[in-house]
Amino acid sequence: MDWVSDKDTGLLGIESLAIDPSSPNKLYLSAGIAYLNGGASAILKSDDYGQTFKRIDVTSQFKVHGNGMGRGNGEKLQVDPRDGKILYIGTRANGLFKSTDEGLTWHRLDSLDVTTTNNKNGISFVLLDGGRIFVGVSRYGDNMYVSSDGGKSFSLMKGGPSKLMPGRAVVANGKLVVTFAQGAGPHADKAKGEGMEEGGVWQYDIASGRWADISPPLNRAYAGITVDPGNPQRMIVSTISHYQMRGGIGDQFYETLDGGKSWSSIVANGVQIDSNGVSWIAGSFIHWTASIEFDPFDTRRLMVVSGNGVFVSTDIHAAKPVWKFEDMGLEESVPLNLVSIPGGPVISAIGDYDGFRHTDLTQYSPIHTPTMGTTWGLDFAALNPNVVARAGSAMYLSHDMGISWKKTASMNGIKGQLALSADGKVIVHCPEKLTTCYRSVDEGGTWSEVQGLHTERGRAVADPVNPRKFYALADDRLLVSTDSGASFAPTAAVLASAKGSKAVRAVPGREGDVWVALYDGGLVRSADSGESFSALNNVRYAAAVGFGKAAPGADYPTVYIWGEVGGVRGVFRSTDRGASWLRINDDQHQYGGPGDAQFVVGDMNTFGVVYMSTAGRGIVFGKPKT
Template sequence: MNKKIIFIIFLLVSTVSSFAQFTFKNIPIGGGGFVTGVISHKTTGDIYCRTDVGGAYRWDAVSNKWVQLLNWIPDGQGGYMGVEALAIDEQNPNNIYMLCGTSYINNGATAILKSTDKGNSFTVVDVTSKFKAHGNGYGRGNGERLVVDPHNSSVLFCGTRANGLWKSIDGGVTWNLAWNGVTSTPNENGICFVLFDPSTASGGTTKTMYIGVSRKGAGNANFYKSTDGGVTFTPISPTTDFMPHRAVLQGTTMYVTYADSEGPGTNNAGRVFKLNTSTGVWTNVTPLTWGNTSLSYGGVDIDPANVNRVVISTTGVYNNNQYGTAWGDFIYFSTDGGSTWTIKNGSNSTFNNNGIGYTAGQVNWAECAVFDPFDSNKVRVVGGGGIFTCPNITATNPVWKLDVIGIEETAFLDGISIPGGPFVCAMGDMDGFLLNDITTFPQQLLQPNVGTNRSVVFAAGNTNKLARSSDGGKQVYYSADMGATWTGCTTTKGPGGRLALSADGGTIINCPNDANFSQQQKVYYSTDNGTNWTESTGVAVWGAIPVADPMNSNYFYIYNPSDGKMYVSSNKGVSFSALGNPGYTSVPWSTTLIRPVLGYEGHVWVPLANNGLKYSIDHGQTYTTISNVTYCRSIGIGKAAPNAAYPTLFIWGTVGGVKGLFRSTDKGVNWIRINDDAHQYGGIEMIVGDNNVFGRAYLAVQGITYTEDLSTLGIENNTVLSNNQIVLYPNPSSKTINLTVEKPNEIVRISVFDMLGRSVETIEQSDIKSEMALGTALTPNIYIVKVFGTNFTKSFKIIKK
């Protein structure tokens, strides 16, 4: 048998049976956020979608799911997850562009992201100084503001919210103002879409184009036409009573949808107009329902194979009894160019939850409706909960499927991993879930179903006892059976906010939302499951997040990022006092989640952003600084490693000059970087460690992302590792590892990484007769060796002496 033998000269770690290999996955929840647009390439069939806060996705037809494209976004650029527009180059479908930015994140930093490989990698063009996007702003579901000239891949136009129309002639690298006839609008939505007429090419560029402007009222033109490639524009508005949302053009036929506001919320009034571009004649083709009146309209598309087949959607309308069970928007279909319309998602339609059992299927905020580029009967409609697909829009009784496999945009607000029990999460808009299995879609929300839950906690010494805080319903709930059932507290002191539950489960601390947003938020405690509440004395912290000592039921802690002090109660929440001072966080307006430590009384860890990471072991009185952590945005604490003396720490921070997700099993003395540059998620604001599985932590990004340590494969002499045809032969006497790949002519690449995840040496071998030594020039330290083949990856940890 031909074999390739590679000698790696290192001293083995004593725990060589553990690989250091990490993975990132999503707990499958499904959709849960506003998909603001679906964009396709009519020739290749490539399909993309954009979201308001959850990045952008490409449809993978082979695996039948959506694939996230923006996991690589680094800390400090998290606002780019708000994708305001997406454009595909018609001449070269490998080229895609995104207009990204969120006004309240990173000071509104805005960029054009360009990919030349369908979103597998991007370059970033910062345009903040020229114009700003707001992917989560009102009007975010309107048409595409960013477009590529269908006849010239170098020419792009971008309509902006407040700075007019901009143009690039070098493939999106540089941008200049093209037209400022309209800049800002009263609703701060500006130019809400740009549309080319492909039939008007001359001199290598398209000459005729249209723009929609998000405004209404007498004298406020809102639809413009240019015949000179965007140099000048002339108003040709069919109405100024409503605001345009989207437009679509095929041949000489154009449709434009209008609503009474920029959306996604509307007031049930609007129009749909049809334009013959050769004659300039507009026709009102608005469907009339509900007493012969119109509604607000958003989505519109023309069948690429038949100009007379048109689909439109209402937006922000809750008058349609969909499937007979959920009230939301209407989807209309016409086969005669808009002369007549048929409702395709009424009570005669059915909902396919696609295995996501807790969903009701409501199509709301339907700002975009499109035909599949390769199947004229298939229609996709966006909504506040994801994407809904109808495989046959012509059916008498259409079926609408929640088509969100791979899309995760739920808001993970809090979570607990109960020792010996389930993972329970509190979610925005959808209560939360009790998850005994994190690999399958949940079938039921936490009950009663009351909307957003802000906080969920458990009693460390009585793990059957849980509590959660909600924006609605009874506002505070408790459970005596590990979250299986919940009882609303008899009284409440206000909605939302955060809770803490004493170790014995006897005391609930409640810090409800301060409706007036003052700097003096009150703290309350109850010793009778919320029948009575008493105000705690000595503490008033805006946005207070209390935590309980997991060992001593008398102690609670509240950190105040505004004055840098730790407020401690040693009498079950009756009173608090400023016992110690870990110092200011460098971003006092942000959420600071301090963490106690299961099994250790008085231990509290405090992330302080640019001021690093500190911890106390004396109930918050004095603090030790973790010197090798210079930045710490968040911390989570989970199950200890085998034979470790302290629970596992997870942080999003900076260690050794490298920013990322790190893990320590020795109380912060040493750190291993878990993530790589492909998994940065714009930074991670909340981490919840798992108390049952070593190496697992839950991250508040794209719903609930979790990371796991795959160090479960043993390395023993002459042991063949599963299905990879690799044999590892440790040889302690010669201090070497011999890797034998039992595949003739297999090309193997070996990379060595330091504990921060930086590649320090790489070598490839394809000659099966030669041998090589790797790592002889490395300085003494701990390293990770990864072996890559055509169909395998294996990793192990070594120490260089």
């Protein structure tokens, strides 16, 4: 999926996948995210094991939401094992669809009278077996259906649990075995009455049409289920959103050897978590366990998709089984900020897991401690680079380039963005969801309201040379502070667009030299602290701009953008202040563009190295070919 451009970022949200059992080289993905690219949705088809994909747009027929509630249910997409030309997909709001030409076209099966559900998850799974189509619907009451005639008609599978919702299912020994939960998951949604406190495992005898409760002894929401391909009497199920710490495990796992008549825990005696050198997973646990699978070649081996990655146990029956974190190259972290400190490390901030202090880009790096979860704000003092600050649910300061951190005494609001004055003596913080920003001159001991900086998602940026100067954007105006962030006022210049980036970028080592990415308004630069701006006419579109170490022999930092030059969109580099540009990525390496954080930051210690944010693909970096 590295080929996805920023025009199609939502395609990185994969809701379901299916492999053609008769032609395993054929892979199908349903892709889209409701809040990105206008909800554009597609079926992605590969004939070469996922090396390349053909995009089949389905937006006008149904929408996919790979980050919606119920995203762990499934699979919603299936290939008919008897005829690889036939596919089915359960949708969130438009019912069940069928394709008879390998996914190229789709038509709705009106015989199943199901559309949307209260939780907007719709059909939670489709399962094909022996000519039958089983459909689970993400609601209470009537929620299980079966067709025996290719979808021409469906009948309600009466007798199942009426106060639970189906999540996943397998067929084992002539029976459909379904995991149920009090909601769609992966977490509770109390506003919609989905608590996730209860659930179960139920079995439907296909021949007799009767349901039976075969739940393990723990009454919790269940999700993951897998059946031993060599022994249909043996299954393993997992809870979901169950936070019972037991040697690293949050969710619980139960195994049956007799088709559900009895169950035993495979984690009751504790487990060992092998973090595999990943500092941010150490001490964490397996949770949101929506999907589990036996290794078909070695059924002692179990693979688990957790909310924080993929875990694998090679012997689930060991006295204290080891679960190893196998997430190299699969991380789905959301980068939110990054700085490269001259003479120091790269420091990052990400969603959920704080961020890291990077000294070797080829290795996992230590997580910031103390931890606080999602971290947006991050900055260092340009003239005193030992001083670094970060903001999330709390605010922390470091005086040793991020090796150690101390929590500030106070903070107004949470998260948001912050800026450190060039000398590190002033913090300007703009909290999340507030239009008031605050200033501290005593390392967060006390705060005063900043005058003139009242904008949604405000973001102050420090001048790297003058400790008394800060910048910020407000619609189509640049705001400047010359009193150490106490007050801001607009300059006379009017920007070409009010819909550009929220971040003005200051050129390292130069006072008053700032650049602004204006999206369709292009790229502009000011050399006089915003009193006037000049457009770089060779850049037609710019989503992000940043700076890195100057090229050998150059006297100005290297400029990087995610933008459009000469009708081509990508990552570009300029070593002559934007007079000319060199594209440094290609169409196969776009990563969905700069995502939520919208940053492209050059390394300040190595020329040519650049870092880019993504929408859930982690931080990508590039370096010149040697």
